[in-house]
Amino acid sequence: MRILIVDDDALVCSSLKTILEAKNIQVDAIGNSGEEAIALYRQYQSDVLLMDIRMEKMNGVEASEAILKEFPQARILFLTTFSDDEYIVKALKLGVKGYILKQNFDSIVSALEAVYANQNVFNTEIIEKLPDLLNNRDTAKEQYDLNDREQQFISLVANGLNNKEIAETLFLSEGTVRNYLSNLLDKLGLRDRTQLAIFFYQHLK
Structure with missing residues (x-):
């Protein structure tokens, strides 16, 4: 390294x-x-x-x-x-x-x-x-049409779980988790896991 x-x-x-x-x-x-x-x-x-x-x-x-x-x-x-x-x-x-x-x-x-x-x-x-720093709350669930599963997935990412840990938690394959993550990033217009975590603390926490 x-x-x-x-x-x-x-x-x-x-x-x-x-x-x-x-x-x-x-x-x-x-x-x-x-x-x-x-x-x-x-x-x-x-x-x-x-x-x-x-x-x-x-x-x-x-x-x-x-x-x-x-x-x-x-x-x-x-x-x-x-x-x-x-x-x-x-x-x-x-x-x-x-x-x-x-x-x-x-x-x-x-x-x-x-x-x-x-x-x-x-x-x-x-x-x-972060919840205090990112105090710009809105109705993200409705605005972005997030279902319960998607909100749970975002929460796991925000709490630092990697793909393998998310797969084990949600009983999914790692490939499915990767696809899910990619689809969520596209849906929310975000670039990576860091921005998805910030989205959680800004809108869903």
């Missing part, structure tokens, strides 16, 4: 590099700004971009928007703090793979491994805040 680290705190960057390399994870490069994140991703197209949200000039959300526009399959994992609420909502709506608290270095390796496996990572402490 190849990683890019971008954070405007040099100490954080060096600490992360030490932690990851001790786990035999290759760090392609380190950057200190949103502009550098874009340039470095263009150069390396690493497996995962681990990036701070709050940076001067160009923040992580702005950099992610540019990167995902050019590289839609980019896997971006944010490092956040509890004061980053407004950025968190914007980041998730862009389709980043997730976010973890900067204070919790112990979870970084497992989070990166999950993102590398194309899973979404939601820090528990912050996910609990």
